[in-house]
Amino acid sequence: MKKCMFILAALLAFTGLIACGSSADNTAASPSAPSSGEDFSEASSAIVTTDAQSVPEKHLNIVTTIFPEYDWVREILGDNAGNADLTMLLDNGVDLHSYQPTAQDILKISTCDLFIYVGGESDGWVSDALQEAANKDMKVIDLLDVLDDAVKEEEIVEGMEAGEEHGDGEDEEHEEEEEGPEYDEHVWLSLRNAKVLCEAITNALTEIDPDHAADYRSNLTSYSEKLDALDAAYQSAIDSASRKTLLFGDRFPFRYLVDDYGLSYYAAFAGCSAETEASFRTITFLSDKADELNLTSVLTIESSDQKMAQTIIQNTKEKNQNILTLNSMQSVTSNDVAAGTGYLSIMESNLDVLKEALQ
Missing domain, CATH: 3.40.50.1980 (Nitrogenase molybdenum iron protein domain)
Incomplete structure (x- = not known):
């Protein structure tokens, strides 16, 4: 049943593109104010030409799940944000751990150029969404995958509620063996992780849009310096x-x-x-x-x-x-x-x- 939902969403994506394609290119939205998972960019995707030989500038379609991803992309795009439709799916205060994508969300992912998600247990729905995606050439960034060994397992410290009781120690042990370790998904709350993840985002953007690669690299350098400065301020304050x-x-x-x-x-x-x-x-x-x-x-x-x-x-x-x-x-x-x-x-x-x- 779950897989059918994603197949239906994919069909809706194609139907929507056919029915609305003539008007989509003239739609404009704000890059600084996402609303209800809608795309937002400073300029429409209408082609601007100066003469008959001009080549239209590539218009990017980028989908992120959470706010930190969205803001990092916005910083790296810099002045080129007007050439991108940037979507933040969890844009109205919905918690990552309870979020379930709508058919419209799946449609947005299906046709995007770059999709960024956390990659933890809360994103279990993503594999089906990507399998049914219309754009098989999209770049995908899984934050946990990028960080690799820096990802930490969920920790239970002294005095902390351990979670749901299973009642039977053997059953609990068996379930843990089947499910494997649970990883802490909140990787964005480390400034040092943020720096690594922004580099991965920049690499993806330069592959998708090589004409602006130098701009993206320059913006990454500037933003990384700000991350480093704030990291140093944290260290100094805590020391x-x-x-x-x-x-x-x-x-x-x-x-x-x-x-x-x-x-x-x-x-x-x-x-x-x-x-x-x-x-x-x-x-x-x-x-x-x-x-x-x-x-x-x-x-x-x-x-x-x-x-x-x-x-x-x-x-x-x-x-x-x-x-x-x-x-x-x-x-x-x-x-x-x-x-x-x-x-x-x-x-x-x-x-x-x-x-x-x-x-």
Whole structure:
């Protein structure tokens, strides 16, 4: 049944192209404000000529799943963004772990020149989408595949809820053997990973559009320098911090970030967990740990209602910790993009939060 859905989507893609082809070339959209998974670029794909011998400029069709990918592509395209239709599928705050593509999403992927996705367990639907794609020459970037050995397995630290109980130890062990390790998908929260991934994106763009290869390389160099500068700022701030431990009353998607700078952490749930209700045991452990380490803050991610963090604080001795929020970029909306939100601006804000949490 699932495969039939993708076949149907592919047929719809061809039908849509035939029926709407005459008007598609004249459609224009904004590159800075994605809306409901729609394509967006600064200029339409209409051919601009100066004389009869002019060659039309290649118009790129690029689809990304999450915000960091989208923003990296936008930075590398630079002034050539007007020659691209750039789509961010998760553009209205939908969480990566719960996202399911629509037929329209599959249609967009089917005909694009470049498709970028995370590649973890949450993207299990991608293989079927690519198998049914109309454009068999598209470039595909799987973030986890690019990072290879730098990808980390999901980690359960002391005090953390281990997830669903299977009740039978043998059954649980058997299931783990069948499924294999679960990898932490939140690779974009490392500035060092971002640099590697941006290079992979640049390589793909230069293959698709060699006429602008020099521009893409230049933009990559400029952006990489900004990533390096922010990485150095993180290292400096953490080296001089009086504390080296974070405590999250939430799930924890920042494994790559803390590992880059040698920080320790405690949290209620792992980064990919779907759990929202922590046990009394977990709450008590985190409250006691906050007291033991004399922590001044309990952290959450951007989509949290903060109730768990509040409960942890109420169970500490002093009951006076601050609640701080680190942005994992999993809830970025079209409005945020239109307002100028970027990968670097979010990571800069996260640095300010870390400085306060570790003081």
